[in-house]
Amino acid sequence: MNDARNETAGVGALGYIGIGVSSPEKWAEFGNLLGLMPGAPGTDGSIRYRMDDQAWRIALHPDSSDDCLYAGFDCGTSAGFEAVLVRIAQAGITATRDGDLAHVRGVMELARLVDPDGVPLELYYGPRIVPEQPFRSPQALSGFMTGANGFGHMIVNASDPAASLAFYVDVLGLSLSDRILFEAAPGVVIPLVFLHCNERHHSIAIAPKMPGSKRVHHLMFEVPGINDVGLALDRVTAAGLEISATLGRHSNDHMISFYVRTPSGFEVEYGCAGLAVDRATWTVSDHASISIWGHKREHI
Ligand SMILES: [Fe+2]
Known part of the structure:
Protein backbone atom coordinates (compact mmCIF):
# COMPACT_ATOMS: atom_id res chain seq x y z
CA MET A 1 0.00 0.00 0.00
CA ASN A 2 1.39 3.38 -1.00
CA ASP A 3 1.21 5.89 1.85
CA ALA A 4 2.54 8.65 -0.41
CA ARG A 5 -0.78 8.76 -2.25
CA ASN A 6 -2.19 12.00 -3.56
CA GLU A 7 -5.20 12.75 -1.32
CA THR A 8 -6.74 15.00 -3.97
CA ALA A 9 -6.70 12.51 -6.81
CA GLY A 10 -9.01 9.91 -5.31
CA VAL A 11 -12.74 9.35 -5.47
CA GLY A 12 -14.86 11.70 -3.37
CA ALA A 13 -17.86 9.73 -2.10
CA LEU A 14 -19.82 6.52 -2.43
CA GLY A 15 -22.70 8.15 -4.27
CA TYR A 16 -25.10 5.43 -5.36
CA ILE A 17 -25.64 1.70 -5.53
CA GLY A 18 -27.55 -0.68 -7.77
CA ILE A 19 -28.94 -3.88 -6.29
CA GLY A 20 -30.43 -6.92 -7.99
CA VAL A 21 -33.57 -7.90 -6.07
CA SER A 22 -35.75 -11.00 -6.50
CA SER A 23 -38.62 -9.44 -4.55
CA PRO A 24 -39.24 -5.77 -5.45
CA GLU A 25 -42.49 -5.90 -3.48
CA LYS A 26 -40.71 -6.81 -0.23
CA TRP A 27 -38.08 -4.16 -0.95
CA ALA A 28 -40.80 -1.54 -1.43
CA GLU A 29 -42.06 -2.25 2.07
CA PHE A 30 -38.49 -2.42 3.41
CA GLY A 31 -37.58 0.92 1.85
CA ASN A 32 -40.74 2.49 3.24
CA LEU A 33 -39.93 1.29 6.77
CA LEU A 34 -36.43 2.78 6.51
CA GLY A 35 -37.78 6.11 5.31
CA LEU A 36 -36.47 5.99 1.73
CA MET A 37 -38.43 8.14 -0.74
CA PRO A 38 -39.53 6.57 -4.03
CA GLY A 39 -38.04 8.49 -6.96
CA ALA A 40 -38.75 8.48 -10.68
CA PRO A 41 -38.00 5.03 -12.15
CA GLY A 42 -34.89 4.58 -14.26
CA THR A 43 -35.03 4.27 -18.03
CA ASP A 44 -33.35 0.88 -17.50
CA GLY A 45 -36.39 -0.45 -15.62
CA SER A 46 -34.87 0.14 -12.19
CA ILE A 47 -36.91 1.15 -9.17
CA ARG A 48 -35.18 4.14 -7.62
CA TYR A 49 -35.11 5.55 -4.11
CA ARG A 50 -34.04 8.96 -2.90
CA MET A 51 -32.30 9.99 0.31
CA ASP A 52 -31.86 13.71 -0.43
CA ASP A 53 -32.00 16.16 -3.35
CA GLN A 54 -30.19 13.74 -5.62
CA ALA A 55 -32.58 12.14 -8.14
CA TRP A 56 -31.72 8.70 -6.74
CA ARG A 57 -29.26 6.94 -4.46
CA ILE A 58 -30.51 3.33 -4.44
CA ALA A 59 -31.59 1.54 -7.64
CA LEU A 60 -33.33 -1.82 -7.47
CA HIS A 61 -33.15 -4.05 -10.53
CA PRO A 62 -35.56 -6.99 -10.56
CA ASP A 63 -33.35 -10.08 -10.99
CA SER A 64 -32.37 -13.16 -9.04
CA SER A 65 -28.92 -12.03 -7.82
CA ASP A 66 -30.04 -10.39 -4.55
CA ASP A 67 -26.68 -8.66 -4.41
CA CYS A 68 -24.84 -5.49 -5.39
CA LEU A 69 -24.86 -5.04 -9.18
CA TYR A 70 -22.79 -1.86 -9.23
CA ALA A 71 -21.58 0.93 -6.96
CA GLY A 72 -20.95 4.52 -8.02
CA PHE A 73 -18.20 6.81 -6.75
CA ASP A 74 -18.72 10.54 -7.15
CA CYS A 75 -15.52 12.33 -8.18
CA GLY A 76 -16.97 15.79 -7.51
CA THR A 77 -15.88 17.70 -10.60
CA SER A 78 -14.72 17.14 -14.16
CA ALA A 79 -11.14 17.78 -13.02
CA GLY A 80 -11.54 15.31 -10.15
CA PHE A 81 -12.97 12.71 -12.53
CA GLU A 82 -10.08 13.13 -14.98
CA ALA A 83 -7.53 12.96 -12.14
CA VAL A 84 -8.99 9.65 -10.94
CA LEU A 85 -8.86 8.27 -14.49
CA VAL A 86 -5.18 9.27 -14.73
CA ARG A 87 -4.50 7.59 -11.41
CA ILE A 88 -6.23 4.40 -12.58
CA ALA A 89 -4.35 4.36 -15.89
CA GLN A 90 -1.05 4.81 -14.04
CA ALA A 91 -1.94 1.70 -12.02
CA GLY A 92 -2.28 -0.22 -15.27
CA ILE A 93 -6.03 -0.68 -14.88
CA THR A 94 -8.55 0.06 -17.58
CA ALA A 95 -11.58 2.23 -16.92
CA THR A 96 -13.98 2.59 -19.83
CA ARG A 97 -15.78 5.87 -20.46
CA ASP A 98 -19.44 5.19 -21.15
CA GLY A 99 -21.66 8.06 -22.27
CA ASP A 100 -24.72 5.86 -22.75
CA LEU A 101 -24.48 4.57 -19.20
CA ALA A 102 -23.93 8.12 -17.91
CA HIS A 103 -27.26 9.04 -19.52
CA VAL A 104 -29.01 6.08 -17.89
CA ARG A 105 -27.54 6.86 -14.47
CA GLY A 106 -28.32 10.57 -14.82
CA VAL A 107 -24.75 11.85 -14.37
CA MET A 108 -22.61 14.15 -16.53
CA GLU A 109 -19.79 11.72 -17.28
CA LEU A 110 -19.07 8.16 -16.22
CA ALA A 111 -16.38 5.51 -16.53
CA ARG A 112 -16.68 1.92 -15.43
CA LEU A 113 -14.25 -0.66 -14.11
CA VAL A 114 -14.35 -3.67 -11.79
CA ASP A 115 -12.82 -4.27 -8.38
CA PRO A 116 -10.63 -7.34 -7.72
CA ASP A 117 -13.73 -9.45 -7.01
CA GLY A 118 -15.38 -8.39 -10.25
CA VAL A 119 -17.80 -5.96 -8.59
CA PRO A 120 -18.72 -3.36 -11.24
CA LEU A 121 -17.76 0.14 -10.11
CA GLU A 122 -18.76 3.40 -11.77
CA LEU A 123 -16.82 6.65 -11.47
CA TYR A 124 -18.77 9.79 -12.25
CA TYR A 125 -19.40 13.44 -11.52
CA GLY A 126 -22.43 15.66 -11.88
CA PRO A 127 -25.35 13.61 -10.56
CA ARG A 128 -28.80 14.96 -11.33
CA ILE A 129 -30.37 16.75 -8.40
CA VAL A 130 -34.06 17.61 -8.19
CA PRO A 131 -34.53 20.26 -5.46
CA GLU A 132 -37.70 21.29 -7.30
CA GLN A 133 -39.10 17.99 -6.02
CA PRO A 134 -38.20 18.33 -2.32
CA PHE A 135 -37.13 15.22 -0.45
CA ARG A 136 -39.94 13.93 1.70
CA SER A 137 -39.45 10.73 3.63
CA PRO A 138 -42.51 8.49 3.94
CA GLN A 139 -41.62 8.35 7.64
CA ALA A 140 -41.23 11.20 10.13
CA LEU A 141 -37.61 11.63 9.13
CA SER A 142 -36.07 14.98 8.24
CA GLY A 143 -33.51 13.37 5.97
CA PHE A 144 -30.44 11.20 5.73
CA MET A 145 -26.84 12.24 6.43
CA THR A 146 -25.56 12.34 2.85
FE1 LIG B 1 -21.29 -0.69 9.00
Missing part, protein backbone atom coordinates in the same frame (compact mmCIF):
# COMPACT_ATOMS: atom_id res chain seq x y z
CA GLY A 147 -24.25 15.34 0.86
CA ALA A 148 -20.51 15.35 0.20
CA ASN A 149 -20.14 12.22 2.35
CA GLY A 150 -22.22 10.08 0.00
CA PHE A 151 -25.19 7.83 0.74
CA GLY A 152 -23.50 5.76 3.46
CA HIS A 153 -21.06 2.91 3.49
CA MET A 154 -20.66 -0.54 2.01
CA ILE A 155 -18.82 -3.54 3.43
CA VAL A 156 -17.45 -5.71 0.65
CA ASN A 157 -16.67 -9.40 1.07
CA ALA A 158 -13.27 -9.82 -0.56
CA SER A 159 -11.84 -13.15 -1.75
CA ASP A 160 -8.34 -11.59 -1.52
CA PRO A 161 -8.55 -8.82 1.12
CA ALA A 162 -4.97 -7.65 0.49
CA ALA A 163 -5.66 -7.23 -3.22
CA SER A 164 -8.90 -5.36 -2.49
CA LEU A 165 -7.14 -3.09 0.01
CA ALA A 166 -4.44 -2.25 -2.53
CA PHE A 167 -7.09 -1.56 -5.18
CA TYR A 168 -9.29 0.74 -3.09
CA VAL A 169 -6.33 2.64 -1.59
CA ASP A 170 -3.72 2.75 -4.34
CA VAL A 171 -6.01 2.80 -7.37
CA LEU A 172 -9.18 4.60 -6.21
CA GLY A 173 -7.43 6.73 -3.59
CA LEU A 174 -9.32 5.93 -0.41
CA SER A 175 -7.39 6.21 2.87
CA LEU A 176 -7.05 3.77 5.73
CA SER A 177 -9.18 4.73 8.75
CA ASP A 178 -8.45 1.80 11.04
CA ARG A 179 -8.73 -1.94 11.47
CA ILE A 180 -10.76 -4.20 13.75
CA LEU A 181 -9.55 -7.68 14.57
CA PHE A 182 -12.97 -9.16 15.21
CA GLU A 183 -13.02 -12.37 17.25
CA ALA A 184 -16.00 -14.10 15.64
CA ALA A 185 -15.52 -17.21 17.79
CA PRO A 186 -12.85 -18.30 20.26
CA GLY A 187 -9.62 -18.38 18.26
CA VAL A 188 -11.32 -17.22 15.03
CA VAL A 189 -10.19 -13.66 14.30
CA ILE A 190 -11.56 -11.82 11.26
CA PRO A 191 -9.66 -8.69 10.14
CA LEU A 192 -11.93 -5.84 9.02
CA VAL A 193 -10.31 -2.85 7.30
CA PHE A 194 -12.06 0.53 7.06
CA LEU A 195 -11.41 3.15 4.37
CA HIS A 196 -12.50 6.77 3.99
CA CYS A 197 -12.60 9.25 1.12
CA ASN A 198 -14.36 12.15 2.89
CA GLU A 199 -15.46 12.97 6.44
CA ARG A 200 -17.44 9.76 6.76
CA HIS A 201 -15.32 7.37 8.84
CA HIS A 202 -15.62 4.72 6.16
CA SER A 203 -17.26 4.57 2.77
CA ILE A 204 -15.85 1.11 2.09
CA ALA A 205 -14.80 -1.61 4.49
CA ILE A 206 -13.20 -4.87 3.46
CA ALA A 207 -14.08 -8.19 5.07
CA PRO A 208 -12.74 -11.61 4.09
CA LYS A 209 -15.20 -13.49 1.91
CA MET A 210 -16.80 -16.55 3.50
CA PRO A 211 -18.03 -19.51 1.43
CA GLY A 212 -21.37 -18.59 -0.11
CA SER A 213 -21.29 -14.97 0.99
CA LYS A 214 -22.53 -12.19 -1.26
CA ARG A 215 -20.49 -9.32 -2.69
CA VAL A 216 -21.80 -7.02 0.00
CA HIS A 217 -22.12 -7.80 3.72
CA HIS A 218 -24.08 -4.67 4.52
CA LEU A 219 -24.94 -1.14 3.49
CA MET A 220 -25.18 1.65 6.06
CA PHE A 221 -27.63 4.54 6.09
CA GLU A 222 -27.05 7.35 8.60
CA VAL A 223 -29.86 9.46 10.03
CA PRO A 224 -29.70 12.68 12.06
CA GLY A 225 -30.49 11.46 15.57
CA ILE A 226 -31.01 8.63 18.00
CA ASN A 227 -34.80 9.01 17.88
CA ASP A 228 -34.68 8.41 14.11
CA VAL A 229 -32.74 5.21 14.79
CA GLY A 230 -35.08 4.08 17.58
CA LEU A 231 -38.25 4.82 15.63
CA ALA A 232 -36.90 2.85 12.64
CA LEU A 233 -36.00 -0.01 14.98
CA ASP A 234 -39.56 0.02 16.32
CA ARG A 235 -40.98 -0.04 12.77
CA VAL A 236 -38.87 -2.93 11.46
CA THR A 237 -39.42 -4.89 14.68
CA ALA A 238 -43.19 -4.40 14.46
CA ALA A 239 -43.06 -5.53 10.83
CA GLY A 240 -41.42 -8.78 11.93
CA LEU A 241 -38.13 -8.22 10.10
CA GLU A 242 -34.99 -9.95 11.35
CA ILE A 243 -32.78 -7.73 13.51
CA SER A 244 -29.41 -9.28 12.65
CA ALA A 245 -27.54 -7.23 15.24
CA THR A 246 -29.05 -5.44 18.21
CA LEU A 247 -28.68 -1.74 18.93
CA GLY A 248 -25.06 -0.96 19.77
CA ARG A 249 -22.19 1.48 19.34
CA HIS A 250 -19.19 0.65 17.18
CA SER A 251 -15.72 1.00 18.67
CA ASN A 252 -14.15 2.70 15.65
CA ASP A 253 -16.68 5.04 14.00
CA HIS A 254 -18.84 5.44 17.16
CA MET A 255 -22.00 4.81 15.11
CA ILE A 256 -25.03 3.98 17.26
CA SER A 257 -26.88 1.52 15.08
CA PHE A 258 -28.83 -1.67 14.56
CA TYR A 259 -28.64 -4.12 11.67
CA VAL A 260 -31.69 -5.43 9.83
CA ARG A 261 -31.80 -8.22 7.25
CA THR A 262 -32.85 -6.98 3.81
CA PRO A 263 -35.25 -8.99 1.63
CA SER A 264 -32.12 -9.92 -0.39
CA GLY A 265 -30.36 -11.57 2.56
CA PHE A 266 -27.56 -9.09 3.16
CA GLU A 267 -27.96 -6.44 5.86
CA VAL A 268 -28.58 -2.74 6.29
CA GLU A 269 -26.99 -0.92 9.22
CA TYR A 270 -29.11 2.04 10.31
CA GLY A 271 -27.48 4.49 12.67
CA CYS A 272 -26.53 7.94 13.84
CA ALA A 273 -23.68 9.86 15.47
CA GLY A 274 -20.91 8.52 13.25
CA LEU A 275 -17.48 10.05 13.73
CA ALA A 276 -16.32 12.75 11.29
CA VAL A 277 -12.81 12.22 9.95
CA ASP A 278 -10.49 15.21 9.60
CA ARG A 279 -8.20 13.94 6.85
CA ALA A 280 -5.49 16.45 7.79
CA THR A 281 -5.09 15.14 11.32
CA TRP A 282 -6.42 11.57 11.24
CA THR A 283 -4.15 8.86 12.61
CA VAL A 284 -4.77 5.15 12.13
CA SER A 285 -5.70 2.92 15.08
CA ASP A 286 -6.27 -0.78 15.62
CA HIS A 287 -9.20 -2.28 17.54
CA ALA A 288 -9.75 -5.63 19.18
CA SER A 289 -13.53 -5.29 19.48
CA ILE A 290 -16.18 -4.34 16.96
CA SER A 291 -18.40 -2.51 19.43
CA ILE A 292 -18.24 -0.62 22.72
CA TRP A 293 -21.62 -2.08 23.63
CA GLY A 294 -24.46 -3.95 21.95
CA HIS A 295 -24.54 -5.25 18.34
CA LYS A 296 -25.26 -8.75 19.63
CA ARG A 297 -25.68 -11.30 16.85
CA GLU A 298 -26.76 -14.89 16.46
CA HIS A 299 -25.02 -15.17 13.08
CA ILE A 300 -21.86 -13.53 11.70
Whole structure:
Protein backbone atom coordinates (compact mmCIF):
# COMPACT_ATOMS: atom_id res chain seq x y z
CA MET A 1 0.00 0.00 0.00
CA ASN A 2 1.39 3.38 -1.00
CA ASP A 3 1.21 5.89 1.85
CA ALA A 4 2.54 8.65 -0.41
CA ARG A 5 -0.78 8.76 -2.25
CA ASN A 6 -2.19 12.00 -3.56
CA GLU A 7 -5.20 12.75 -1.32
CA THR A 8 -6.74 15.00 -3.97
CA ALA A 9 -6.70 12.51 -6.81
CA GLY A 10 -9.01 9.91 -5.31
CA VAL A 11 -12.74 9.35 -5.47
CA GLY A 12 -14.86 11.70 -3.37
CA ALA A 13 -17.86 9.73 -2.10
CA LEU A 14 -19.82 6.52 -2.43
CA GLY A 15 -22.70 8.15 -4.27
CA TYR A 16 -25.10 5.43 -5.36
CA ILE A 17 -25.64 1.70 -5.53
CA GLY A 18 -27.55 -0.68 -7.77
CA ILE A 19 -28.94 -3.88 -6.29
CA GLY A 20 -30.43 -6.92 -7.99
CA VAL A 21 -33.57 -7.90 -6.07
CA SER A 22 -35.75 -11.00 -6.50
CA SER A 23 -38.62 -9.44 -4.55
CA PRO A 24 -39.24 -5.77 -5.45
CA GLU A 25 -42.49 -5.90 -3.48
CA LYS A 26 -40.71 -6.81 -0.23
CA TRP A 27 -38.08 -4.16 -0.95
CA ALA A 28 -40.80 -1.54 -1.43
CA GLU A 29 -42.06 -2.25 2.07
CA PHE A 30 -38.49 -2.42 3.41
CA GLY A 31 -37.58 0.92 1.85
CA ASN A 32 -40.74 2.49 3.24
CA LEU A 33 -39.93 1.29 6.77
CA LEU A 34 -36.43 2.78 6.51
CA GLY A 35 -37.78 6.11 5.31
CA LEU A 36 -36.47 5.99 1.73
CA MET A 37 -38.43 8.14 -0.74
CA PRO A 38 -39.53 6.57 -4.03
CA GLY A 39 -38.04 8.49 -6.96
CA ALA A 40 -38.75 8.48 -10.68
CA PRO A 41 -38.00 5.03 -12.15
CA GLY A 42 -34.89 4.58 -14.26
CA THR A 43 -35.03 4.27 -18.03
CA ASP A 44 -33.35 0.88 -17.50
CA GLY A 45 -36.39 -0.45 -15.62
CA SER A 46 -34.87 0.14 -12.19
CA ILE A 47 -36.91 1.15 -9.17
CA ARG A 48 -35.18 4.14 -7.62
CA TYR A 49 -35.11 5.55 -4.11
CA ARG A 50 -34.04 8.96 -2.90
CA MET A 51 -32.30 9.99 0.31
CA ASP A 52 -31.86 13.71 -0.43
CA ASP A 53 -32.00 16.16 -3.35
CA GLN A 54 -30.19 13.74 -5.62
CA ALA A 55 -32.58 12.14 -8.14
CA TRP A 56 -31.72 8.70 -6.74
CA ARG A 57 -29.26 6.94 -4.46
CA ILE A 58 -30.51 3.33 -4.44
CA ALA A 59 -31.59 1.54 -7.64
CA LEU A 60 -33.33 -1.82 -7.47
CA HIS A 61 -33.15 -4.05 -10.53
CA PRO A 62 -35.56 -6.99 -10.56
CA ASP A 63 -33.35 -10.08 -10.99
CA SER A 64 -32.37 -13.16 -9.04
CA SER A 65 -28.92 -12.03 -7.82
CA ASP A 66 -30.04 -10.39 -4.55
CA ASP A 67 -26.68 -8.66 -4.41
CA CYS A 68 -24.84 -5.49 -5.39
CA LEU A 69 -24.86 -5.04 -9.18
CA TYR A 70 -22.79 -1.86 -9.23
CA ALA A 71 -21.58 0.93 -6.96
CA GLY A 72 -20.95 4.52 -8.02
CA PHE A 73 -18.20 6.81 -6.75
CA ASP A 74 -18.72 10.54 -7.15
CA CYS A 75 -15.52 12.33 -8.18
CA GLY A 76 -16.97 15.79 -7.51
CA THR A 77 -15.88 17.70 -10.60
CA SER A 78 -14.72 17.14 -14.16
CA ALA A 79 -11.14 17.78 -13.02
CA GLY A 80 -11.54 15.31 -10.15
CA PHE A 81 -12.97 12.71 -12.53
CA GLU A 82 -10.08 13.13 -14.98
CA ALA A 83 -7.53 12.96 -12.14
CA VAL A 84 -8.99 9.65 -10.94
CA LEU A 85 -8.86 8.27 -14.49
CA VAL A 86 -5.18 9.27 -14.73
CA ARG A 87 -4.50 7.59 -11.41
CA ILE A 88 -6.23 4.40 -12.58
CA ALA A 89 -4.35 4.36 -15.89
CA GLN A 90 -1.05 4.81 -14.04
CA ALA A 91 -1.94 1.70 -12.02
CA GLY A 92 -2.28 -0.22 -15.27
CA ILE A 93 -6.03 -0.68 -14.88
CA THR A 94 -8.55 0.06 -17.58
CA ALA A 95 -11.58 2.23 -16.92
CA THR A 96 -13.98 2.59 -19.83
CA ARG A 97 -15.78 5.87 -20.46
CA ASP A 98 -19.44 5.19 -21.15
CA GLY A 99 -21.66 8.06 -22.27
CA ASP A 100 -24.72 5.86 -22.75
CA LEU A 101 -24.48 4.57 -19.20
CA ALA A 102 -23.93 8.12 -17.91
CA HIS A 103 -27.26 9.04 -19.52
CA VAL A 104 -29.01 6.08 -17.89
CA ARG A 105 -27.54 6.86 -14.47
CA GLY A 106 -28.32 10.57 -14.82
CA VAL A 107 -24.75 11.85 -14.37
CA MET A 108 -22.61 14.15 -16.53
CA GLU A 109 -19.79 11.72 -17.28
CA LEU A 110 -19.07 8.16 -16.22
CA ALA A 111 -16.38 5.51 -16.53
CA ARG A 112 -16.68 1.92 -15.43
CA LEU A 113 -14.25 -0.66 -14.11
CA VAL A 114 -14.35 -3.67 -11.79
CA ASP A 115 -12.82 -4.27 -8.38
CA PRO A 116 -10.63 -7.34 -7.72
CA ASP A 117 -13.73 -9.45 -7.01
CA GLY A 118 -15.38 -8.39 -10.25
CA VAL A 119 -17.80 -5.96 -8.59
CA PRO A 120 -18.72 -3.36 -11.24
CA LEU A 121 -17.76 0.14 -10.11
CA GLU A 122 -18.76 3.40 -11.77
CA LEU A 123 -16.82 6.65 -11.47
CA TYR A 124 -18.77 9.79 -12.25
CA TYR A 125 -19.40 13.44 -11.52
CA GLY A 126 -22.43 15.66 -11.88
CA PRO A 127 -25.35 13.61 -10.56
CA ARG A 128 -28.80 14.96 -11.33
CA ILE A 129 -30.37 16.75 -8.40
CA VAL A 130 -34.06 17.61 -8.19
CA PRO A 131 -34.53 20.26 -5.46
CA GLU A 132 -37.70 21.29 -7.30
CA GLN A 133 -39.10 17.99 -6.02
CA PRO A 134 -38.20 18.33 -2.32
CA PHE A 135 -37.13 15.22 -0.45
CA ARG A 136 -39.94 13.93 1.70
CA SER A 137 -39.45 10.73 3.63
CA PRO A 138 -42.51 8.49 3.94
CA GLN A 139 -41.62 8.35 7.64
CA ALA A 140 -41.23 11.20 10.13
CA LEU A 141 -37.61 11.63 9.13
CA SER A 142 -36.07 14.98 8.24
CA GLY A 143 -33.51 13.37 5.97
CA PHE A 144 -30.44 11.20 5.73
CA MET A 145 -26.84 12.24 6.43
CA THR A 146 -25.56 12.34 2.85
CA GLY A 147 -24.25 15.34 0.86
CA ALA A 148 -20.51 15.35 0.20
CA ASN A 149 -20.14 12.22 2.35
CA GLY A 150 -22.22 10.08 0.00
CA PHE A 151 -25.19 7.83 0.74
CA GLY A 152 -23.50 5.76 3.46
CA HIS A 153 -21.06 2.91 3.49
CA MET A 154 -20.66 -0.54 2.01
CA ILE A 155 -18.82 -3.54 3.43
CA VAL A 156 -17.45 -5.71 0.65
CA ASN A 157 -16.67 -9.40 1.07
CA ALA A 158 -13.27 -9.82 -0.56
CA SER A 159 -11.84 -13.15 -1.75
CA ASP A 160 -8.34 -11.59 -1.52
CA PRO A 161 -8.55 -8.82 1.12
CA ALA A 162 -4.97 -7.65 0.49
CA ALA A 163 -5.66 -7.23 -3.22
CA SER A 164 -8.90 -5.36 -2.49
CA LEU A 165 -7.14 -3.09 0.01
CA ALA A 166 -4.44 -2.25 -2.53
CA PHE A 167 -7.09 -1.56 -5.18
CA TYR A 168 -9.29 0.74 -3.09
CA VAL A 169 -6.33 2.64 -1.59
CA ASP A 170 -3.72 2.75 -4.34
CA VAL A 171 -6.01 2.80 -7.37
CA LEU A 172 -9.18 4.60 -6.21
CA GLY A 173 -7.43 6.73 -3.59
CA LEU A 174 -9.32 5.93 -0.41
CA SER A 175 -7.39 6.21 2.87
CA LEU A 176 -7.05 3.77 5.73
CA SER A 177 -9.18 4.73 8.75
CA ASP A 178 -8.45 1.80 11.04
CA ARG A 179 -8.73 -1.94 11.47
CA ILE A 180 -10.76 -4.20 13.75
CA LEU A 181 -9.55 -7.68 14.57
CA PHE A 182 -12.97 -9.16 15.21
CA GLU A 183 -13.02 -12.37 17.25
CA ALA A 184 -16.00 -14.10 15.64
CA ALA A 185 -15.52 -17.21 17.79
CA PRO A 186 -12.85 -18.30 20.26
CA GLY A 187 -9.62 -18.38 18.26
CA VAL A 188 -11.32 -17.22 15.03
CA VAL A 189 -10.19 -13.66 14.30
CA ILE A 190 -11.56 -11.82 11.26
CA PRO A 191 -9.66 -8.69 10.14
CA LEU A 192 -11.93 -5.84 9.02
CA VAL A 193 -10.31 -2.85 7.30
CA PHE A 194 -12.06 0.53 7.06
CA LEU A 195 -11.41 3.15 4.37
CA HIS A 196 -12.50 6.77 3.99
CA CYS A 197 -12.60 9.25 1.12
CA ASN A 198 -14.36 12.15 2.89
CA GLU A 199 -15.46 12.97 6.44
CA ARG A 200 -17.44 9.76 6.76
CA HIS A 201 -15.32 7.37 8.84
CA HIS A 202 -15.62 4.72 6.16
CA SER A 203 -17.26 4.57 2.77
CA ILE A 204 -15.85 1.11 2.09
CA ALA A 205 -14.80 -1.61 4.49
CA ILE A 206 -13.20 -4.87 3.46
CA ALA A 207 -14.08 -8.19 5.07
CA PRO A 208 -12.74 -11.61 4.09
CA LYS A 209 -15.20 -13.49 1.91
CA MET A 210 -16.80 -16.55 3.50
CA PRO A 211 -18.03 -19.51 1.43
CA GLY A 212 -21.37 -18.59 -0.11
CA SER A 213 -21.29 -14.97 0.99
CA LYS A 214 -22.53 -12.19 -1.26
CA ARG A 215 -20.49 -9.32 -2.69
CA VAL A 216 -21.80 -7.02 0.00
CA HIS A 217 -22.12 -7.80 3.72
CA HIS A 218 -24.08 -4.67 4.52
CA LEU A 219 -24.94 -1.14 3.49
CA MET A 220 -25.18 1.65 6.06
CA PHE A 221 -27.63 4.54 6.09
CA GLU A 222 -27.05 7.35 8.60
CA VAL A 223 -29.86 9.46 10.03
CA PRO A 224 -29.70 12.68 12.06
CA GLY A 225 -30.49 11.46 15.57
CA ILE A 226 -31.01 8.63 18.00
CA ASN A 227 -34.80 9.01 17.88
CA ASP A 228 -34.68 8.41 14.11
CA VAL A 229 -32.74 5.21 14.79
CA GLY A 230 -35.08 4.08 17.58
CA LEU A 231 -38.25 4.82 15.63
CA ALA A 232 -36.90 2.85 12.64
CA LEU A 233 -36.00 -0.01 14.98
CA ASP A 234 -39.56 0.02 16.32
CA ARG A 235 -40.98 -0.04 12.77
CA VAL A 236 -38.87 -2.93 11.46
CA THR A 237 -39.42 -4.89 14.68
CA ALA A 238 -43.19 -4.40 14.46
CA ALA A 239 -43.06 -5.53 10.83
CA GLY A 240 -41.42 -8.78 11.93
CA LEU A 241 -38.13 -8.22 10.10
CA GLU A 242 -34.99 -9.95 11.35
CA ILE A 243 -32.78 -7.73 13.51
CA SER A 244 -29.41 -9.28 12.65
CA ALA A 245 -27.54 -7.23 15.24
CA THR A 246 -29.05 -5.44 18.21
CA LEU A 247 -28.68 -1.74 18.93
CA GLY A 248 -25.06 -0.96 19.77
CA ARG A 249 -22.19 1.48 19.34
CA HIS A 250 -19.19 0.65 17.18
CA SER A 251 -15.72 1.00 18.67
CA ASN A 252 -14.15 2.70 15.65
CA ASP A 253 -16.68 5.04 14.00
CA HIS A 254 -18.84 5.44 17.16
CA MET A 255 -22.00 4.81 15.11
CA ILE A 256 -25.03 3.98 17.26
CA SER A 257 -26.88 1.52 15.08
CA PHE A 258 -28.83 -1.67 14.56
CA TYR A 259 -28.64 -4.12 11.67
CA VAL A 260 -31.69 -5.43 9.83
CA ARG A 261 -31.80 -8.22 7.25
CA THR A 262 -32.85 -6.98 3.81
CA PRO A 263 -35.25 -8.99 1.63
CA SER A 264 -32.12 -9.92 -0.39
CA GLY A 265 -30.36 -11.57 2.56
CA PHE A 266 -27.56 -9.09 3.16
CA GLU A 267 -27.96 -6.44 5.86
CA VAL A 268 -28.58 -2.74 6.29
CA GLU A 269 -26.99 -0.92 9.22
CA TYR A 270 -29.11 2.04 10.31
CA GLY A 271 -27.48 4.49 12.67
CA CYS A 272 -26.53 7.94 13.84
CA ALA A 273 -23.68 9.86 15.47
CA GLY A 274 -20.91 8.52 13.25
CA LEU A 275 -17.48 10.05 13.73
CA ALA A 276 -16.32 12.75 11.29
CA VAL A 277 -12.81 12.22 9.95
CA ASP A 278 -10.49 15.21 9.60
CA ARG A 279 -8.20 13.94 6.85
CA ALA A 280 -5.49 16.45 7.79
CA THR A 281 -5.09 15.14 11.32
CA TRP A 282 -6.42 11.57 11.24
CA THR A 283 -4.15 8.86 12.61
CA VAL A 284 -4.77 5.15 12.13
CA SER A 285 -5.70 2.92 15.08
CA ASP A 286 -6.27 -0.78 15.62
CA HIS A 287 -9.20 -2.28 17.54
CA ALA A 288 -9.75 -5.63 19.18
CA SER A 289 -13.53 -5.29 19.48
CA ILE A 290 -16.18 -4.34 16.96
CA SER A 291 -18.40 -2.51 19.43
CA ILE A 292 -18.24 -0.62 22.72
CA TRP A 293 -21.62 -2.08 23.63
CA GLY A 294 -24.46 -3.95 21.95
CA HIS A 295 -24.54 -5.25 18.34
CA LYS A 296 -25.26 -8.75 19.63
CA ARG A 297 -25.68 -11.30 16.85
CA GLU A 298 -26.76 -14.89 16.46
CA HIS A 299 -25.02 -15.17 13.08
CA ILE A 300 -21.86 -13.53 11.70
FE1 LIG B 1 -21.29 -0.69 9.00
